[in-house]
Amino acid sequence: MNALFQDQRDEIVNAWVEAVFNTYALETTGFLRTQNDPFANPVAHMTREAAGIVYDAVAGEDVDPAQVKKAIDRFVKLRAVQDGTPGQNLGVFLLLKPILRKMVLPRCSGSDALTSYYLEAESRLDSVMLLAFDMYTADRDIIAESRITEIRNQHAQLVRWAQKVGGSPLNPAGKE
Amino acid sequence: MAKLPTPQELVASRPDFPEQDWLDVKPQFTPGSYCYPAKKETMELLHMPNPHDWDPAAEDWNLPEDWEKILCDAFAERLEKHRSLKLFMDICVRCGACADKCHFFLGTNDPKNMPVLRAELLRSLYRRDYTMLGKILGKKVGARGWDKDVVKELFYYAYQCTECRRCSLFCPYGIDTAEITAIVRELLHEVGLGIHWIMDPVKNCSFTGNHLGIQPHSFVEIVEMLADDCETITGIRPKTPFNEKGHEILFITPSGDVFADPGIYTFMGYLMLFHELDLDYTFSTYASEGGNFGSFTTFNMAKKLNAKMYAEAERLGAKWILGGECGHMWRVINQYMATYNGPAPSCMMDVPTSPITGTKFTNAAATKMVHITEFTADLIKHNKLNLDPSRNDHIITTFHDSCNPARGMGLLEEPRYVLKAVCNNFVEMPENTIREQTFCCGAGSGLNTEEIMELRMRSGMPRGNALRYVQEKYGVNHMACVCAIDRATLPPLANYWAPGVTVSGLHELVANALVMKGECKRTMDLRQEDLPNVEPDETETQVEGQ
Numbered sequence: 001m002n003a004l005f006q007d008q009r010d011e012i013v014n015a016w017v018e019a020v021f022n023t024y025a026l027e028t029t030g031f032l033r034t035q036n037d038p039f040a041n042p043v044a045h046m047t048r049e050a051a052g053i054v055y056d057a058v059a060g061e062d063v064d065p066a067q068v069k070k071a072i073d074r075f076v077k078l079r080a081v082q083d084g085t086p087g088q089n090l091g092v093f094l095l096l097k098p099i100l101r102k103m104v105l106p107r108c109s110g111s112d113a114l115t116s117y118y119l120e121a122e123s124r125l126d127s128v129m130l131l132a133f134d135m136y137t138a139d140r141d142i143i144a145e146s147r148i149t150e151i152r153n154q155h156a157q158l159v160r161w162a163q164k165v166g167g168s169p170l171n172p173a174g175k176e
Numbered sequence: 177m178a179k180l181p182t183p184q185e186l187v188a189s190r191p192d193f194p195e196q197d198w199l200d201v202k203p204q205f206t207p208g209s210y211c212y213p214a215k216k217e218t219m220e221l222l223h224m225p226n227p228h229d230w231d232p233a234a235e236d237w238n239l240p241e242d243w244e245k246i247l248c249d250a251f252a253e254r255l256e257k258h259r260s261l262k263l264f265m266d267i268c269v270r271c272g273a274c275a276d277k278c279h280f281f282l283g284t285n286d287p288k289n290m291p292v293l294r295a296e297l298l299r300s301l302y303r304r305d306y307t308m309l310g311k312i313l314g315k316k317v318g319a320r321g322w323d324k325d326v327v328k329e330l331f332y333y334a335y336q337c338t339e340c341r342r343c344s345l346f347c348p349y350g351i352d353t354a355e356i357t358a359i360v361r362e363l364l365h366e367v368g369l370g371i372h373w374i375m376d377p378v379k380n381c382s383f384t385g386n387h388l389g390i391q392p393h394s395f396v397e398i399v400e401m402l403a404d405d406c407e408t409i410t411g412i413r414p415k416t417p418f419n420e421k422g423h424e425i426l427f428i429t430p431s432g433d434v435f436a437d438p439g440i441y442t443f444m445g446y447l448m449l450f451h452e453l454d455l456d457y458t459f460s461t462y463a464s465e466g467g468n469f470g471s472f473t474t475f476n477m478a479k480k481l482n483a484k485m486y487a488e489a490e491r492l493g494a495k496w497i498l499g500g501e502c503g504h505m506w507r508v509i510n511q512y513m514a515t516y517n518g519p520a521p522s523c524m525m526d527v528p529t530s531p532i533t534g535t536k537f538t539n540a541a542a543t544k545m546v547h548i549t550e551f552t553a554d555l556i557k558h559n560k561l562n563l564d565p566s567r568n569d570h571i572i573t574t575f576h577d578s579c580n581p582a583r584g585m586g587l588l589e590e591p592r593y594v595l596k597a598v599c600n601n602f603v604e605m606p607e608n609t610i611r612e613q614t615f616c617c618g619a620g621s622g623l624n625t626e627e628i629m630e631l632r633m634r635s636g637m638p639r640g641n642a643l644r645y646v647q648e649k650y651g652v653n654h655m656a657c658v659c660a661i662d663r664a665t666l667p668p669l670a671n672y673w674a675p676g677v678t679v680s681g682l683h684e685l686v687a688n689a690l691v692m693k694g695e696c697k698r699t700m701d702l703r704q705e706d707l708p709n710v711e712p713d714e715t716e717t718q719v720e721g722q
Contacts, residue, residue, distance in 0.1 A: 083204075088188060091183045095183065149668070154436050157434065161397055161401060
């Protein structure tokens with residue numbers, strides 16, 4: 001079973017990474033492909049980090065949800081703040097399916113066991129997608145909270161002063 | 177029969193070779209990608225040209241009727257005035273050295289955020305009117321004319337540049353892309369286009385001297401409140417001299433340190449340090465703002481807002497100015513102040529000299545302004561401060577080089593020297609993300625507004641990513657910086673990319689470690705949080721022993 005997915009691991013992981021890069025503008029893709037420094041090209045680094053573990057999880061390797069979440073955390077955070085609808089930003093995980101169907105599924109023909117194993121792998125990809133969805137919404141919540149916190153912090157001392165001198169309707173007596 | 181699209185169709189991976197050239201792809205003004213426009217009343221009060229109501233998301237921006245002539249004339253005027261601009265327009269060979277250095281490009285992957293292409297938005301207009309080839313061959317050589325979509329595009333990308341100048345560091349010709357952005361913003365102001373987050377502080381600064389428009393009496397009372405907090409923590413109430421004539425030093429810092437969390441703790445650090453030194457200084461309620469949002473608006477506005485520094489130093493008879501931890505304030509001082517409002521008043525001393533150590537700050541001879549980090553580093557070097565860095569032992573800190581002090585004035589070693597003296601655990605972020613190569617917080621140059629929070633999170637991603645790396649690898653739980661905008665913008669950035677890392681100014685940590693003469697036993701840090709490493713009192717020890 002493992003051989004089904006392991007034989008072409010690198011090719012499939014690379015194909016998915018390329019598919020993700022292709023969601024960006026043509027002028028950008030070359031840079032994403034060629035610069036390997038994790039700090040000079042963080043988007044590519046995050047994508048590759050996510051790609052490897054997602055593939056292993058889908059392939060049925062011994063990977064628990066916590067490991068998957070850790071590996072895709074930066075990637076999901078990035079997609080959560082980049083342009084595009086939530087569907088577009090998270091849909092990149094599903095770009096792995098056509099690649100699997102092209103490169104792995106044909107090798108299952110004639111074997112019910114292999115086909116069944118393949119279908120389980122696709123279901124695991126759905127699970128990864130659901131994990132990512134939870135993380136994505138949590139990240140969007142952080143953005144919303146940050147906006148509120150920032151507004152509050154900007155005037156924090158002014159509000160404190162207003163309450164002290166009786167400028168607040170909540171504390172007209174001006175007691176701290 | 178209708179069918180649902182496939183995920184690939186929904187994600188819309190682009191075709192191998194898009195039909196449109198990069199220059200023809202127009203930006204989408206979606207919420208979160210643009211700043212709110214300046215109010216018409218604000219622009220009128222400031223006598224800005226062509227004030228009007230407009231909405232970036234609307235089709236029609238209500239530009240004045242002769243908008244194209246206004247822009248062409250304004251561009252011509254600036255090309256005439258700034259020789260550097262003409263050079264920047266002419267000499268770029270599009271080598272691409274800057275292309276992948278911009279944090280906006282790295283975060284958005286939008287090709288127009290490559291500094292070379294962002295500048296090309298203006299250069300293409302220049303090419304049509306000022307180069308022979310452009311006049312003859314037009315689009316074939318990358319020339320184009322003005323239209324309303326071009327104006328929108330200029331606005332979109334001029335406010336997706338924080339003028340951090342990281343790209344300029346890598347330009348073999350030294351083209352300062354930040355100045356190109358500054359000129360584009362100036363041009364847009366000619367047709368009444370500005371943003372609220374910049375123009376409101378500019379208005380407030382013009383009328384009351386600080387960004388929030390706080391009146392002098394309130395300003396003083398808030399500072400008094402912070403002095404009370406210092407007393408709660410140390411048992412010593414630092415003095416708070418305001419508008420007093422005849423002191424040697426005028427101290428100016430960004431007002432964010434007085435009003436905003438967590439900047440206030442840095443301000444309390446200043447108060448405690450100056451009190452401990454018995455420094456001969458005064459604050460001013462008129463020059464109560466170090467920041468200069470005019471520098472994100474126009475040359476003349478920056479000049480106007482900067483003028484108060486020397487004017488107030490002269491009025492109060494100060495010999496030199498000590499400046500707090502700020503970012504663009506220092507770029508304005510080091511790169512533009514002498515041109516704007518120099519030379520400094522003749523009453524000021526030739527070379528600012530530390531009254532504590534006698535050190536002459538020759539680097540500040542022209543501006544008469546010394547950065548507080550230089551001042552404190554000099555104090556530590558001469559062993560003038562009693563420091564207990566173990567009070568910061570619960571902190572493993574890294575240092576974020578703020579773009580303007582790092583690249584605009586070369587302030588690289590002093591903050592590290594101070595940080596290492598007050599904190600035992602210091603870790604650098606990766607080499608290509610610090611010092612001259614530092615990544616911007618993602619919200620400088622007036623972009624630290626909440627409506628573009630998600631844009632800030634993606635443009636600040638390279639910084640957040642480097643921070644996350646040292647957090648995971650070395651357990652870093654703190655990031656120090658020397659910029660008020662950083663202190664405001666890095667906390668949400670850290671919370672997003674590296675949750676668990678706190679952010680503070682340098683002098684907050686200095687004051688935590690500072691052992692003041694006659695202070696009570698410190699049990700709290702400046703945030704009034706318990707110090708974890710404080711030994712229990714004797715009585716408590718006895719109780720435990722029994």
